[in-house]
Amino acid sequence: MLMREVTSRLTQSELAHLGAGEVGYIRKMRSDEVSRCFPEAPDVNPNLDLWALFAADGTPILLTDNRSSTFYKAAEDELKTVSLH
Template sequence: MNDATKTTIPTVSPQVLAAMGGGEIAYVRAIKSDDLNRLFPQAPEIQPGLDLFALLGADGTPILVTDSRSTAIANAWEHNLTPVSVH
């Protein structure tokens, strides 16, 4: 491959990436109850090993935690946020 055919991949800083979609996009992420207090420090201790779903703002700000993916998605729509899934 010569220089004329190289493709440059643009990079985006973590700060710029976090700001993209602010106030418009929310992420639905599957979590374990073991990780609950890391994302939601104010949450009470609950049984370990439970499957939960977190709704996070585009910048990672915690919004909601629930045991139902559909509830997390519905909450995003209620707040005029477009939900996307993170794996």
């Protein structure tokens, strides 16, 4: 209930910038999603497990086949990380 009360007071712009520069999220990606989020990426083997780091607003930061690399990059950028499933 508290979250609903807080978000109802935020403007759409404020919500979009929530966590900007402070929070990043990590999620596993399928190869068919890569070109949508990382258009400059080369074709990727569909059997490859990929991990991506995104800024809180969804801006892509890093694409890798090594999950640990996403945490290292987040730490380098001083971002607190959350995982999405």
